[in-house]
Amino acid sequence: MTSDAYLAARAAHKTFDGRSVLTGIDASIRAGDVVGLLGANGAGKTTLIEMMLGLTPPTSGNVEMFGATAIEAPAALKRRVGFVPQGDELIGTLKGRQYLDLIASFYDSWDRELEERLVLLWGVDLAQLVSSYSTGQRQKLAIVGALAHKPELLVLDEPVASLDPVARRQFLKQIVEVTTDERRAVLFSTHIVSDLERLANRVWILKSGRLIWNGELDTLKESVIRVHVPQSAADLARMRLRQIISVRDSGSAGCRIVALRAPDEDWSSLEDVLGAEARIEHLSLEDIFVELHP
């Protein structure tokens, strides 16, 4: 396994009670990567994140964190990771201030100035008990805790689900700030596809426990096309397109084909071949995701 990866999984499988949850996961995160993890509900996103972080072992295959077996990674390595789990695991009996002080005590790298700036920006009331916080406030506190120790690897499971649009935008800018340092890396899962399109340079699409896309976001957008052709040209189009994702036949209105470009496939002449009636379009990530889940 390549040792320069922050996190790396090779042929990793995970089963729960004999049921396959993750299958054949080969993936890694390196310095400078911002990986967006996309998947339908129940696709296995949280399990994948937990397995990559060594919180749960793979049933077979292996997972490494900074070159060490993830599940056995010593505290010194785990300290290089900041993690915001989906359901936050904050201690309700502490006040916000006590919580941040507790987290800060684990890290030499704690950035007090950054902490104060975020707390002020997000209006988190540190004098109150965490148990009295709203879901959004808890999420903000958890994010401050993960950002302020300036981890090399930041992992966030649905970080913005409870944030209002303004807080969400501030959070996105904070992640941009993190990614201007190319020694750092981010892995985040989200249902808000447009956030992913802003932040991620790489995308993992998880479907039923398998990574069906693990590559650059730009490449994905450039590789998927939707072709609208009249019935008369439908067969020709199907012949020309090799990796067809979906076909929708709308009778007299024509045919809609979504296809993925093979690395050696040249589409430049496609429009000429299919005739003037054909229309070729590129899709947003959301459309691509939907097309991959018929």
Place this chain on the structure above:
Amino acid sequence: MFILNPQSGTPIYRQLIEQIRRMVSSGQLAAGAELPSVRELALQHAVNPMTISKAYSLLEAEGLLARQRGKPMMVAEQDRAQAPRVQRLQQLEAELEQLVLSARQLDLSQEDLAKAIRKKWSEHDE
């Protein structure tokens, strides 16, 4: 300065490349003009900084932009201040195609579309 739409089927770096190309060929960005820093643009649009630097690097390789040590990216000296009109029109090809297609689907006439364009144009003159 730029309009970036992350939810487009066109990757963000391509949107940026196209807009800079257009502004250079129209002369809106003259030789020697400085572009915003990668960090500044990334934060302003809340997009990955690598996306911005990818666009800048490709334009640099193309000779449109020039990197200066410790200073912002700059528009390189071009052969002519303004590209020929045909060439500039060509850069609108994709948008024109889409516009005409949509207009036809809406059953609008050529005259309707021309009128709408003239109206929009004059709005920008004000």
